[in-house]
Amino acid sequence: MRRAVIVAALTLGTLWGAGLAAQEPAPAEALQGDPAAGEKLAGQCRTCHGIDGLARIPIAPHIAGEPAGYLARQLTDFREGRRQHEMMSVVAASLTDQQIADLAAWYAGRQVVAELTADPAGAPEACIACHGADGIAVIPEAPNLAAETNIYLDTQLKAFRSGKRVNEIMQPIAEGLDDATIRAAADWYGAIRLTVAP
Numbered sequence: 001m002r003r004a005v006i007v008a009a010l011t012l013g014t015l016w017g018a019g020l021a022a023q024e025p026a027p028a029e030a031l032q033g034d035p036a037a038g039e040k041l042a043g044q045c046r047t048c049h050g051i052d053g054l055a056r057i058p059i060a061p062h063i064a065g066e067p068a069g070y071l072a073r074q075l076t077d078f079r080e081g082r083r084q085h086e087m088m089s090v091v092a093a094s095l096t097d098q099q100i101a102d103l104a105a106w107y108a109g110r111q112v113v114a115e116l117t118a119d120p121a122g123a124p125e126a127c128i129a130c131h132g133a134d135g136i137a138v139i140p141e142a143p144n145l146a147a148e149t150n151i152y153l154d155t156q157l158k159a160f161r162s163g164k165r166v167n168e169i170m171q172p173i174a175e176g177l178d179d180a181t182i183r184a185a186a187d188w189y190g191a192i193r194l195t196v197a198p
C-alpha cells in the first residue's frame, strides 16, 4: 500500500527513471537481431502466436509489433525463471541470446494497425500514458495491449498484483486495482481490433 502511495505521488518522469533503473537489460538486447533468422525460428512459435505474431489461442498474447527490447526481456525472463508459464518456460528454456534477439527482431518488425471502435475518452486513464488509448505502447519498455484477450490481460494484471509476475513499474500499479477495475481495463483493450500488415 505504502509503495502505491509513493508511486502515485511521483511524476511520470521520475517513475520511469526509478522503474527502469531497476530493470536489468537482457543480454540479448545488446545483440543485433537478424529478422530473417528469426522468421525461421518462429516456426516453433506459430501454433500459438502465428508466424506473423497474431495469437492463435486465447491464452497466448499477440506479439507482432511489440518493442524488440520488451520481447527479448520477456523471453529471457521465461528462460531464467523470473517469469513462469507451463508452455513458455519450456519453449524459452533452449533459446540462446542470439536466437532471442533474432526472434525479437522478427516479431518487432511486423507492422500492426490498431483500430479503436469506442470513444477514446473512455480509455482507462491510469494506463494511457504508457499503453496508449488504443493499446499501442508509447514507451519502448511497455508492451502493446491492443486486442489481447481479456482473459490474458486479466491474468497478467492479477499476476502483477499478487507478485507472481515481477516488474518495478506494473506491480505497484496493479496493487492499487480491484477486480472490477482490472476487468474494465481488460475489456477496453480487448475490444480493440488489431491487424498485421502482410
Ligand code: HEC
Pocket: 041, 042, 044, 045, 046, 047, 048, 049, 059, 060, 061, 062, 063, 071, 074, 075, 084, 085, 087, 088, 091, 103, 143, 155
Ligand atoms: C504452446 C503454445 C506456445 C508456443 C509454442 C509459444 N508460446 Fe509464447 N506464449 C504462450 C502463452 C500461453 C503465453 C502467455 C504466458 C503467460 O500467461 O504469462 C506466451 C507468452 C509469450 C511472450 C510474452 C508476451 C507478452 O506480451 O508479455 C512472448 C514474448 C512469447 N510468448 C514469445 C514466444 C516465441 C518467440 C515463441 C517461439 C520460440 C513462443 N512464444 C512459443 C504460448 C506459446
Ligand code: HEC
Pocket: 015, 016, 061, 073, 124, 126, 127, 128, 129, 130, 131, 141, 142, 143, 144, 145, 153, 156, 157, 166, 167, 169, 170, 173, 177, 185, 186
Ligand atoms: C508508467 C508506465 C505504465 C503505466 C501507467 C501502466 N503500465 Fe502496464 N506496463 C508497463 C510496463 C513497463 C510493462 C512491462 C512489464 C514487464 O516488463 O513485465 C507493462 C505491462 C503490462 C501488462 C502485461 C502485458 C503483456 O503483454 O504481458 C499489462 C496487462 C498492463 N501493463 C496493463 C496495464 C494497465 C491496465 C494499466 C492501467 C491501470 C497499466 N498497465 C499502466 C508500464 C505501464
